[in-house]
Amino acid sequence: MKLKAIQKRFQAELCTLYSEEEINNFFFTLTEAYYNVTRLKLALDTTIIVEQEPILESLELLKQEKPIQYIMGETEFFGLIFKVNEDVLIPRPETEELVDWILKCHSEQSEESQQLKILDIGTGSGCIAISLAKNLHNAKVYALDISEDALKVAKHNAKLNDVEVEFIADDILSPYNAEFVSASQKFDVIVSNPPYVRVQEKELMKPNVLENEPHLALFVKDENPLQFYKAICDFSKENLKETGALFFEINEYLGDDMVQLLKVNGFKNIELRQDIFRKDRMLKGIF
Numbered sequence: 001m002k003l004k005a006i007q008k009r010f011q012a013e014l015c016t017l018y019s020e021e022e023i024n025n026f027f028f029t030l031t032e033a034y035y036n037v038t039r040l041k042l043a044l045d046t047t048i049i050v051e052q053e054p055i056l057e058s059l060e061l062l063k064q065e066k067p068i069q070y071i072m073g074e075t076e077f078f079g080l081i082f083k084v085n086e087d088v089l090i091p092r093p094e095t096e097e098l099v100d101w102i103l104k105c106h107s108e109q110s111e112e113s114q115q116l117k118i119l120d121i122g123t124g125s126g127c128i129a130i131s132l133a134k135n136l137h138n139a140k141v142y143a144l145d146i147s148e149d150a151l152k153v154a155k156h157n158a159k160l161n162d163v164e165v166e167f168i169a170d171d172i173l174s175p176y177n178a179e180f181v182s183a184s185q186k187f188d189v190i191v192s193n194p195p196y197v198r199v200q201e202k203e204l205m206k207p208n209v210l211e212n213e214p215h216l217a218l219f220v221k222d223e224n225p226l227q228f229y230k231a232i233c234d235f236s237k238e239n240l241k242e243t244g245a246l247f248f249e250i251n252e253y254l255g256d257d258m259v260q261l262l263k264v265n266g267f268k269n270i271e272l273r274q275d276i277f278r279k280d281r282m283l284k285g286i287f
């Protein structure tokens with residue numbers, strides 16, 4: 001079938017769900033992956049003919065609002081490729097900003113002779129832990145998640161990106177496996193992007209997120225939206241080195257509450273940052 005005709009079908013069948021630009025981005029992501037045909041190549045030769053199977057199957061999935069990253073089975077984060085499936089949250093650009101902030105704060109320290117110890121809580125695909133391990137020399141990175149299925153994906157991603165990360169299966173709300181932390185092994189940095197979407201915010205979410213991404217990774221109870229942050233603060237007070245840093249990605253609506261939480265837990269030099277869309281999104285505190 002002519003690729004140009006398939007492109008027309010994409011626009012006709014997806015136009016009620018996505019913008020024209022989004023549809024073209026999906027289309028060319030797929031044509032590059034399946035047929036090695038770029039936007040430019042098709043512009044220069046509009047007669048290209050391809051096997052229709054893989055791309056029309058993907059079109060059906062896009063019509064069901066399945067995220068393109070799950071269709072492709074991978075995504076890019078911080079310049080690295082990560083495998084993703086429905087067991088893990090698709091890494092978001094705002095999380096790249098958090099990684100960037102940590103690197104800016106700790107790159108120098110990681111060049112020093114003493115090893116920098118980092119823990120990522122709720123690692124999912126491993127995107128935060130693996131990007132830090134890749135970019136911080138001399139760091140020992142640990143990553144924890146309650147989901148064994150997510151940890152399988154994260155372990156695969158560590159291999160794919162050629163980094164060593166120690167993965168731990170545990171529930172941060174009642175950690176039992178925490179013997180990996182001993183007094184001599186306290187962390188320089190603890191980072192977390194925990195579940196933070198309140199059930200009441202469901203109606204603001206797009207169906208492609210709601211119906212495909214793991215609810216275990218997304219939602220917290222309306223009556224206790226800071227549940228994970230409180231548990232991680234408690235854990236961090238026990239397990240951060242003196243002057244160690246705690247970094248969080250946060251719910252854009254709960255910035256003030258989060259600053260307060262860090263204050264009452266005795267953290268100092270608290271800094272709330274906005275993402276590129278000017279939403280309160282990241283928080284840092286020093287213990």
Ligand SMILES: C[S@@+](CC[C@H](N)C(=O)[O-])C[C@H]1O[C@@H](n2cnc3c(N)ncnc32)[C@H](O)[C@@H]1O
Pocket residue numbers: 088089090091092095121122123124125126127128144145146147150170171172173193194195196216217218
């Ligand atoms: C918002 S996702 C973040 C995933 C990844 N760090 C990222 O930034 O894309 C939250 C992660 O926390 C994990 N999680 C949920 N409840 C947990 C618990 N009680 N203990 C540990 N991890 C948990 C989920 O499985 C999920 O992978």
